[in-house]
Amino acid sequence: MSMINDQDFKELSDYNNETCVSIFIPTQRGGKEVLEEKNKKHLHSEWTQVKKKLKEKNVAEGNIEKIGKPIQELLDNRDFWRHQSDGLAIFSSSDFFKSFTIPVNFEAYHYISKEFYVKPLVPAMTGDGKFNILAIQLEDVNFYEASKYSIMPVEIDDLTPSRLEERVGFDYKEKALQFRTQGEGGEKTQFHGHGGSERDEKTEIKQFFRAVDQGLKDHLTKEKLPLVVICQDYLFPIYKDANTYNHLIDKVVPGNPNDTDMLGIHQKALEIAEPYLNENRDEKIEKYRELSKTENTTSAVTDIIPAVYQGKVDTLFIENRAEIWGEYNEDNMEVKLADNHENGNISLLNLAAKKTVEMGGKVYLVEHEFMPQKKSKMNALLRF
Incomplete structure (x- = not known):
């Protein structure tokens, strides 16, 4: 499972070659579409279109073969197609290839230029949209760092007990503790055991959860990201009672974390976290x-791109699924707009997005109706 990270993004952003191919396709995690190889067929269709365009651009047959060889290897890899998320991003040139399985449902798109098209990946690199996931059971604790685009496990064995017995003693199992919920959604929980009262058993669970909470405290407070908990719903009220972290989301992903894989955990957690991930964007x-009536904002593309290169852009808003073609001369800070992608023109939105990230600014892909200044496909909030 290949997820995008900061190093990958920088490598893609910095890479240049005479011919770079970027392909994005939506994918399905399972079901009938996977059995019918819909994902594989989708990539085959995009690559067929790309090959045709490369030939029309008079790209040497040898280069086309080098670009296409790793793509064909993916198409032939049956195991690869059994482990997909919501989107697949592919970046290929004659001497470079990377693919990323990403929990974002891309629209099918391909881009041929001298640089890779990283705009759809940019929001994952700006710091917003990140959250943490705690998958906790009495016998297992796992922690993840996540964004809309990715989920990565974090090793916490040195920070927290990995199971309840490590915290309250290995005689715990001898109590034959059983849980039974009454009422839909686990509204009331009864604890039954031999050798311990209900109160003692609940106290022991809370003691375990408090140890997890305290073990994660320093890690969590570094970025103060939203925390989503996935656990059986009768355990969540006890965890909330033990919790001291101020950014715990007050809604649980119910169920046993072991009943799904890491991508399934991400999908369920994202449904709960997503309303909290746009708060910074909305504030900006x-x-x-x-x-908007001051010199601290601009919606003119010819002003924005030079400002990006000068490090003046605090936040860049880009209309999702939009495009602006042209070229930029960094020496004289001149922007030339064009009607299409022909004659060496590039995506100016892609250029502005990746340069803003490089200069430490924020980038948001925004639907048209939410753009601050709807008359332009790119708006910038300036630092000074």
Whole structure:
């Protein structure tokens, strides 16, 4: 499972070659579509279109073969197609290849230029949209760092007890503790055991959860990201009672974490976390609107790109599924707009997005109706 990270993104952003191919396709995690190899067929269709365009651009047959060889290897790898998420991103040139399985449902798209098309990946690199996931059971504890695009396990064995017995003693199992919930959604929980009262058993679980909470405390407070918990729903009220972290989301992903894989955990956790992930974006949009009549904002592409290169852009808003073609001369800071992708023109939105990330700014892909200034496909909130 290949997820995008900061190092990967920088490598893609910095890479240049005479011919770079970027392909994005939506994929399915399972079901009938996977059995019918719909994902594989989708990639085959995109690659067929790309090959045709490469030939029309008079790209040497040898180069086309080098670009296409790792793509064909993916198409022939049956195991690869059994482990997909919501989207697949592929970046290939004659001497470079990377593919990323990403929990984002891309629209099918391909881009041929001298650089890779990283705009769809940019929001995952700006710091917003990140959250943590705690998958906890009495016999197992796992922790993940996640974003809309990715989920990565974090080793916490040195920070927390990995199971309840490590915290309260190995005689715990001898109590033959059983849990039974009454009422839909686990509204009331009864604890039954031999050798211990209900109160003692609940106290022991809370003691275990408090140890997990305290073990994660320093790690969590570094970034203060939203925390989503996945556990059996009768355990969540006890965890909330033990919790001291201020950014715990007050809604659980119910169920046994072992009943799904890491991508399934991500999908369920994202459904709960997503409303909290746009708060910073919405604050920046509101700030843009407040300052829209000052020199601290601009919606002119010819002004924005030079400002990006000068490090003046605090936040860049790009209309999702939009495009602006042209070229930029860094020496004289001149932007030339064009009607299409022909004659060496590039995506100016892709250029501005990856350069903003490089210069430490934020980038948001925004639907048209939420753009601060809807008359332009790119808006910038300036630092000074």
